[in-house]
Amino acid sequence: xxxxxxxxxxxxxxxxxxxxxxxxxxxxxxxxxxxxxxxxxxxxxxxxxxxxxxxxxxxxxxxxxxxxxxxxxxxxxxxxxxxxxxxxxxxxxxxxxxxxxxxxxxxxxxxxxxxxxxxxxxxxxxxxxxxxxxxxxxxxxxxxxxxxxxxxx
Ligand code: FES
Numbered sequence: 001x002x003x004x005x006x007x008x009x010x011x012x013x014x015x016x017x018x019x020x021x022x023x024x025x026x027x028x029x030x031x032x033x034x035x036x037x038x039x040x041x042x043x044x045x046x047x048x049x050x051x052x053x054x055x056x057x058x059x060x061x062x063x064x065x066x067x068x069x070x071x072x073x074x075x076x077x078x079x080x081x082x083x084x085x086x087x088x089x090x091x092x093x094x095x096x097x098x099x100x101x102x103x104x105x106x107x108x109x110x111x112x113x114x115x116x117x118x119x120x121x122x123x124x125x126x127x128x129x130x131x132x133x134x135x136x137x138x139x140x141x142x143x144x145x146x147x148x149x150x151x152x153x
Contacts, residue, residue, distance in 0.1 A: 050074065051083070057149045059083070059141070062091055065148070070107035070123065072096065076150050080104050081139045082112060083148055086123045091148050093139035094125035100132035112136070 050072025051060045065071045065085040073093075075081040080096035082105065094112070096105045103116035111128060112121040120129040125136035142153040 050080070053150050057151060058147045059150055060148045062089065062143055062146050062148060065091060066107075068110055068123075070112060072106065075139055082107060082136075083141065084112075084123045091141060091143050092124070093141040094121075094136040095139055096136070098132060099127075099134040099136060100130075105136065 051064070052074045053059045053076065059073050060071055060083055062085065065083050067085050067088045070082040070084045073081050073083050075093075075095070081093050082096045084092045084094065086092070096112075097103075098105050098114040098116065098119060100114065100117055100119050103114050105112050105114045105119075105121060107113075108120065111123065112125070113119070114121075114132065117131050118129065119127065119132035121132070121136050122128050125138060127133060127135055140150070140152050142149050142151065144153065
């Protein structure tokens with residue numbers, strides 16, 4: 001392997017859309033430049049890992065989640081999830097792994113969207129627009145004193 005070669009696995013490994021990865025490899029003929037782009041993908045606020053659980057299992061404050069929208073986070077299994085606050089004070093969560101081909105679904109405007117092939121999901125995870133045909137699985141979360149925790153209460 002030369003300095004100009006970079007080995008890249010699945011785009012979803014890095015929480016990046018295929019588009020983000022293609023842009024990254026186009027810009028980065030040098031491995032260093034490419035790795036910088038990959039690092040940037042993981043820190044995106046619109047998808048990817050987002051909020052992670054603290055030692056006590058807390059993952060976010062309810063006030064961090066937009067009402068009528070979602071916040072990217074990481075589930076207990078390390079996979080991306082979306083914390084949803086469809087109505088003020090009610091927090092639910094769904095897997096952010098697209099049921100079509102596994103890309104990371106991100107928060108849209110009042111919905112959840114997959115950047116890979118355009119599937120759109122309602123905030124409850126149900127499919128609004130394909131090609132995905134299966135809803136995003138729900139993820140157990142609960143709220144205590146304004147803090148969201150992974151799992152059941
Ligand atoms: S992977 Fe999400 S629409 Fe294809």
